[in-house]
Amino acid sequence: MAEPTTPLPLTASRADQIFPTLTPAQIRRIAAHGRARSVRTGEVLVEQGDKSIPLFVVISGELEAVRPSCAHETLITIVRPGQFTGEVNTLSGRRALARIRARQPSEVIELARQEVLGLVQSDGELSQILMRAFILRRAELFTQGIGDATLVGSNHSADTLRIKEFLTRNGHPYTYIDVERDADVEHLFEHFHVSVADIPVVICRGETVLRNPTNQEIADCLGFNQAVDQAHARDLVIVGAGPAGLAAAVYGASEGLDVLLLETYSPGGQAGSSSRIENYLGFPSGISGNNLAARAYIQAQKFGAEMLLAKGTRLTCDRKPYVVELENGSRIPARAIVIATGADYRKLAIENLAKFEGIGIYYGATFVEAQVCKGEEVIVVGGGNSAGQAAVFLSESTKHVFVLIRSAGLADTMSRYLIRRIEQTPNITLMPLTEIAALAGGDHLERVTWRNNQTGRTEEKNIRHVFVMTGAVPNTTWLNGCLVLDSKGFIKTGPELSAEELNTANWPLTRRPYLLETSLPGIFASGDVRGGNIKRVASAVGEGSIAISFVHQLLRD
Numbered sequence: 001m002a003e004p005t006t007p008l009p010l011t012a013s014r015a016d017q018i019f020p021t022l023t024p025a026q027i028r029r030i031a032a033h034g035r036a037r038s039v040r041t042g043e044v045l046v047e048q049g050d051k052s053i054p055l056f057v058v059i060s061g062e063l064e065a066v067r068p069s070c071a072h073e074t075l076i077t078i079v080r081p082g083q084f085t086g087e088v089n090t091l092s093g094r095r096a097l098a099r100i101r102a103r104q105p106s107e108v109i110e111l112a113r114q115e116v117l118g119l120v121q122s123d124g125e126l127s128q129i130l131m132r133a134f135i136l137r138r139a140e141l142f143t144q145g146i147g148d149a150t151l152v153g154s155n156h157s158a159d160t161l162r163i164k165e166f167l168t169r170n171g172h173p174y175t176y177i178d179v180e181r182d183a184d185v186e187h188l189f190e191h192f193h194v195s196v197a198d199i200p201v202v203i204c205r206g207e208t209v210l211r212n213p214t215n216q217e218i219a220d221c222l223g224f225n226q227a228v229d230q231a232h233a234r235d236l237v238i239v240g241a242g243p244a245g246l247a248a249a250v251y252g253a254s255e256g257l258d259v260l261l262l263e264t265y266s267p268g269g270q271a272g273s274s275s276r277i278e279n280y281l282g283f284p285s286g287i288s289g290n291n292l293a294a295r296a297y298i299q300a301q302k303f304g305a306e307m308l309l310a311k312g313t314r315l316t317c318d319r320k321p322y323v324v325e326l327e328n329g330s331r332i333p334a335r336a337i338v339i340a341t342g343a344d345y346r347k348l349a350i351e352n353l354a355k356f357e358g359i360g361i362y363y364g365a366t367f368v369e370a371q372v373c374k375g376e377e378v379i380v381v382g383g384g385n386s387a388g389q390a391a392v393f394l395s396e397s398t399k400h401v402f403v404l405i406r407s408a409g410l411a412d413t414m415s416r417y418l419i420r421r422i423e424q425t426p427n428i429t430l431m432p433l434t435e436i437a438a439l440a441g442g443d444h445l446e447r448v449t450w451r452n453n454q455t456g457r458t459e460e461k462n463i464r465h466v467f468v469m470t471g472a473v474p475n476t477t478w479l480n481g482c483l484v485l486d487s488k489g490f491i492k493t494g495p496e497l498s499a500e501e502l503n504t505a506n507w508p509l510t511r512r513p514y515l516l517e518t519s520l521p522g523i524f525a526s527g528d529v530r531g532g533n534i535k536r537v538a539s540a541v542g543e544g545s546i547a548i549s550f551v552h553q554l555l556r557d
């Protein structure tokens, strides 16, 4: 039994939203979706690690949520009459993070996962109450490090940081034990027969010990993919869960399509790595990319979309249904596909680059960034047109722009008109044969060291803003030659495809491709991976949702 009788205190102040008490009328509406059940004192209704967890509403008596561990249990919360169990995994079908047990003889209403999905899709008021509670409960578990995973590591270990980021970006709560700081660690090492040489170590549900695991091994151990049926042909498979893929999932699933999302790493894509997106409609004070992605992901789940954390490694397009092959050898059949695999910005090979992304290192020069560095000296890295445009634009509002290029001049890489503008702008200085050697700072980038590759001379400058404009590489190598790409490897769609290209690609229909449709009927591309796309969160979201209207037309045809 749980040792303490007082649940863990909440870190958030919204207890009434995290553990709301339903009205009798609301309980009656929930009861119509489930069934009444009596439970005995001590009866376990959900065990940590169970799949497809039901939801329970307490009518009388009391339930408790506890976290089991090898030494003792932690009482997370007590669920009283009118309150309900459940959190994000109740929707996703992933494994239960806690044990749910009756503290007293109790009367409850039980809803299976599919019934919970039916309820949140059909009852607006209860959907709001349940969804808000699930999201806030997950945030609370995350903040307090209460879940089914324990990470033992060191803040000086790159793999520890990798695992922390992987779990965080996937919104999975975990307990962190630092070998350099936590007194408990010896006891843990002894219990699980591991040593400091094995770190980072991940312990799943107190049972399985993984030594320096890959992200995929962690996902498998925590059961991220176990609830997903990989065999049946979906109406729609979306490859990539950045803003474009998530938007396609929300619109597709909410409009009744059977949707599966495939994602290599975590929902959010590039946007997930942005500490604050300031220009996304409806968020005047900005929103972190991870927060936006987490909300979009749970929204997609609410409408029944499922996600596999797996990499699409090959598209098979010689017959229908099309098939996306995964790294583990699975084959996912699909009637329609939205490709939303985005692009990777070419990054600078500097060890602590990621630390300053969004707080001194930027990959776009818009009005927002220009405001942030108004009146200061800035650096633009790159010799292409995007770098030239950024330099000219930033010169209007900043004190000075240094353009760093590795080559001796711009003539081979930049349009003549931009080169002329750079030459004619007094507060732009071109720094040929120069690259960044080091970055330094605390909460923000403060100093940059650059090196002249001809002389070897280095110089440190108090510069707080660097614009990396070295181009983006589309994630299209896995497409197996199925689709027409542009000269830079981005996917061509709709009006971008010439009659000749369609001919060569054996386009089989009398109609031309729909907007966002590729050179294969039924395969669409949205977001940064698409040639000619405007690389913004809003345009990715817009394209992901527009693609769905064409998927409907196609499935009707």
Ligand SMILES: Cc1cc2nc3c(=O)[nH]c(=O)nc-3n(C[C@H](O)[C@H](O)[C@H](O)COP(=O)(O)OP(=O)(O)OC[C@H]3O[C@@H](n4cnc5c(N)ncnc54)[C@H](O)[C@@H]3O)c2cc1C
Binding pocket: 239, 240, 241, 242, 243, 244, 245, 262, 263, 264, 265, 266, 267, 268, 269, 270, 271, 272, 273, 274, 276, 277, 278, 279, 280, 310, 311, 312, 313, 340, 341, 342, 343, 344, 345, 357, 358, 363, 364, 475, 478, 526, 527, 528, 529, 534, 535, 536, 537, 538, 540
């Ligand atoms: C640091 C940073 C800050 C930014 N800030 C802003 C901003 O403030 N405002 C703004 O409008 N834009 C911003 N952007 C640009 C914006 O994030 C992108 O335009 C947007 O994320 C593109 O969305 P997408 O869904 O098309 O692709 P992506 O975001 O690139 O997502 C693609 C997803 O596909 C997955 N994937 C790739 N290959 C495979 C595969 N084979 N199988 C399965 N999954 C795969 C990736 O893991 C990724 O999650 C920023 C970008 C960066 C890098």
